[in-house]
Amino acid sequence: MIGRLNHVAIAVPDLEAATAQYRDTLGAQVGPPQDEPDHGVTVVFITLPNTKIELLQPLGDDSPIAGFLAKNPSGGIHHICYEVSDIRAARDRLKAQGARVLGTGEPKIGAHGKPVLFLHPKDFAGTLVELEQA
């Protein structure tokens, strides 16, 4: 059911510093910061030859990554995002198999302008999974 790895997301306490490190130390192609108020984060995408890295910094008072950063103050890998061809069909199939879909269960528009959903990390080997409709 899942397709390509769309991105690996890393939560960071200082987006500017992390972006500079990827650009200047690792020599990667970094994009501009994008505020995503519907998701409570500011993101920077780093384009690699085979996938993307999404750097995440909290935005607003009740960011979903605030708890993660409190537990991991230096930052860390926060989620992985897989592409699916039909996100509602994927959701229904996963729910029928007992996986917990986070939030309302209805897809939201993600940073690429496409529908996204999140699956509980406790149901996927301790890894928060994002699905994005390709």
Ligand SMILES: CC[C@@H](C(=O)O)C(=O)SCCNC(=O)CCNC(=O)[C@H](O)C(C)(C)COP(=O)(O)OP(=O)(O)OC[C@H]1O[C@@H](n2cnc3c(N)ncnc32)[C@H](O)[C@@H]1OP(=O)(O)O
């Ligand atoms: C920019 C848009 C979009 C895109 O297009 O790419 C994005 O990527 S937005 C990214 C941010 N959005 C989200 O993360 C939405 C989904 N996340 C959530 O709903 C919550 O963060 C959460 C996963 C339900 C966690 O909620 P929280 O209140 O922070 O923590 P809890 O204490 O309830 O956690 C329960 C349990 O799970 C562990 N946990 C939490 N986050 C992670 C994680 N990222 N990876 C692995 N494990 C995680 C947490 O440690 C708790 O475990 P125990 O301590 O063992 O109970």
Ligand SMILES: [Co+2]
């Ligand atoms: Co993401």
